[in-house]
Amino acid sequence: MQGHIDSVTGFAIGGGFLFSSSFDKTVQVWSLQDFSQIHTFKGHEHKVMAVIYVDEELPLCISGDGGGGIFLWSTSVPMGKEPLKKWYEQKDWRYSGIHALTTAGNGYLYTGSGDRSVKAWSLQDGTLSCIMDGHKSVVSTLAAHDGILYSGSWDGTIRLWSLTDHSPLTVLGNDLPGTATSVLSLIANQNILVAALENGQIKVWRDDVFKKSTQCHGGAILACVMEGKWLFTGGWDKIVNVQELFGDEFQVDTRPVASIQGSSVVTALLCWQGKLFIGHGDRTIKVYYHGK
Template sequence: MNHSTSFNDSKSNHLLHSLSSQRSLASVPSLNSHSQLLNPSTTSHTCLTTLKPHTNSYTSSLTLSPKFLFTASSDREIKSWDLTLFHSQQPTTNNMVLVAGKGAVKSIVVHSDKLFSAHQDRKIRVWKITQQKYTRLATLPTLGDRVSKMLVPKNHVRIRRHKKCTWVHHVDAVSCLALSKDGTLLYSVSWDRTIKIWRTKDFTCLESVRDAHDDAINAVAVSYDGHVYTGSADKRIRVWKKREGEKKHSLVDTLEKHNSGINALALSNDGSVLYSGACDRSILVSEKGENGKLLVVGALRGHTKSILCLAVVLDLVCSGSEDKTIRIWRGTVEKVYSCLAVLEGHKGPIKSLTAVVEHCDHPSEGSFIVYSGSLDCDIKVWHVFLPSF
């Protein structure tokens, strides 16, 4: 299998900057206007604290559990932060830290007491989380998977002219992970242009979709109904589904509306809306039509450089950009979006985002916590307050 050449972090950053000037999508109508930025008196935000977990590396991925914020870095490190300490201004205590693999940790996801991490060294690692430590449960593909597939010639695929390996291996950096909504399946995508599906019960690789895209795959998202969305440097979003009675996923839809590489995908809570961010500076909003196909209804504009990450919490969309800002968006049933806030304070591009709703005493009020990781090596914790939630 031919695959794109692996980029190290410095080359990736150079490529990112070369794409940042690409023109926005003039052919797609805007769902927002600059006049829709709400008056500061109706919404407010503040930076609660700034974490400095690293000095020479950036935070490449963020994810939340009920009690912890987990951060992954470009220098192989995964760290947990006790969420109860952020408001007490003591977030640097009681941290658990592990170092694994070679190169950057590209993506992390959590389900129950397990943390899954994707690495630049082409592997996926599985960790059991306790209050005191991480315990490694497996490295994917597992030894059992490798040995069982190695003995059967049809399980071998060509990766270079004179080299083969079994189909359970990723052969380039694993760029992103996503879990099925019940946590029974793990989906991984890679710069090797493949999608792999793993059973989380025993970590077996169930399926590999070869040549899923024409270039490196950067993002994956999974809906409640089993649709799998992938975004690639080939400018395409592809939709995959295992139809009833079939054993493998097949391609059911392709979107080709972005005019540059896609960096991030996020789904609305009910799975009916897909948000995609790319180097063309726009966030496309796509809705599922009556035939199940995605229809692009418009774009969110406001960032001046590449969109690098997205996060959804309730009806809010958070976007992080190479322009060093975070924007918070909310849509209406009329498909009109307002930019509720622009979070400024980072000194570098925003590489990772996650968010969670904060419970309030008054049901008419909305309060959210947004976590952002930047190439400036800082993590910021933001409180966003919406009085008319």
């Protein structure tokens, strides 16, 4: 799938569409029927770093950019050229924009920022509801599951926040041996938390207890996604590795299953109904059928 003119940065799926964000300052909309490109959301003045799909009151595509812009787009057909709503983070000297987005079905949009904070915004009117401070560097990835918001940072830690009152719960990763290495992607799935790191490792926690660290790439892991017991990771070494995650209440282990050799850096991954979408630094999106 070709349509972007710069690196792909993220994926979201909803309403029968695939949404892809890019350094080219756009979000492309693709049909999940035949993978054709059907619309382009334009308006960002900076690189679009993250994209999500939300269906709470209205079906929305939400994109965040490197200048702190947050844009809400209607996904109703025919799709419009202008965002339904947009607002901007307040800028300061440490500032480097939005790096991550997520929602949790509670009326808030959560952003991970270059100013080291996690912010909660009202999805209704875009007002800033809460700022969660604690990280010492860029908040690069967010995940929400079962009442908890997880934030990963370049400072090497993962912070857990209550989705009820946004209070801090605990910090993971700061007690692990070795020097801190940036957390670049997170998966929160049932009672399992997987973190993908800049040094090519994944770290796995079960019920917030550290279980395993595995070296699975020769460079930074920029994206990871899970479907069932299958874990997909990809990054600088241009490879997507497929691993089976298994174990019991006492231990968690991984088993290499397969790998896909690509021609460019892997920048985004998404699983949907037996298909694996891979976004690349060379602007392309590839779709693989991964079966059962």
